[in-house]
Amino acid sequence: MKVVMAQKILRANQQVARENRERLASLTTINLISSPGAGKTTLLEKTIAALKNDFQMGVIEGDIYTTRDAERIAGQGVEVVQVNTSGLCHLDANMVSRALNEIDYEQLDLLFIENVGNLVCPAEFDLGEDYKVAVLSVAEGGDKPAKYPLVFQEAQVVVINKCDLLALSDFDLDTVTAEIKKIKPELKIFPVSAKTGEGLEAWYAWLRQVIREKKESAMR
């Protein structure tokens, strides 16, 4: 019964996700997923600062109760809509649909959706995004892809963050990269430190490319 119910919810979610995807046809939408504290918000702050002269960006901030992350992002001068899940452990397509009513998304080139900090549940919910980006922190340890494979299966991109801690940890970048590729060979992997800026240029270059591709396909 629990399973049946879950499938019903997932089917309903899928329908709303499709509607979101149609509404978002002219821009690029990125669903950021990670454990608590992997550095999604810092990555967003840096990315917005780097790209805001070239692109119009917006952010939907998922959080269970607080507005802390939304306040951090609003400090960057982009439009932010906060979604409080009131205890729920993930964003779903309905929450994103309601958030889209509050944001002038047709003016945007790039919309980030920062999911609730949780490496498990958010992976099951299509929000209508173009790309799921999993953020994995070096401090979490290299066994996480094998232990939480779904998010890596569902993602198109993995950002390995906090690479400034590599020397202090037993996280081996080559081994973890191989583990991730074993789950899904075509995953793009960007090792970065959002704190020091190391590696971010490659991530920005990928964003610039997908924004351009989406625009071109929308104009066809």
Place this chain on the structure above:
Amino acid sequence: MKVVMAQKILRANQQVARENRERLASLTTINLISSPGAGKTTLLEKTIAALKNDFQMGVIEGDIYTTRDAERIAGQGVEVVQVNTSGLCHLDANMVSRALNEIDYEQLDLLFIENVGNLVCPAEFDLGEDYKVAVLSVAEGGDKPAKYPLVFQEAQVVVINKCDLLALSDFDLDTVTAEIKKIKPELKIFPVSAKTGEGLEAWYAWLRQVIREKKESAMR
């Protein structure tokens, strides 16, 4: 409907949790909850090594798919039962009840239940434990108690792990301690580094004390 269903599940869980608690009346049971990679398994390894001459210990290892943590713990020479949740993001009382059928728990002084790595959902499920212990890693950042308050409300103890990274991060131990106390003033807080061993003596002393208290109350 989603909420009604969730309440039904939680009520059924509560009943099984009560039965688990009766079965576990003669020993101390600890439910370890944290984000992925906060260091639950390393904390367990160190704790088992430190206490195994004095106490009989067992471990129920919750994991979504793999047996990696169970293998690490089995290396310590204690009885381990693995529970694979097959995708579910938390342990529930039924899973623990089935695991108890596989373990000679009446011979134990201390049973650890290592929950799935998730700071959100496991907090909602009573497993029949005596204590919920939340493990928070310095690398996750100091804003996590305010952002994920439920687990701190439900816990009796917080272990702040990876204190060897304090100098490298903006995690301020006094500020975070105050934030945690704001959520629940009576929470016991142990700042430790499971890696270096720093601070673990106080955690061991607390475990020795609660094991003794439980035995005394069981004999009354």
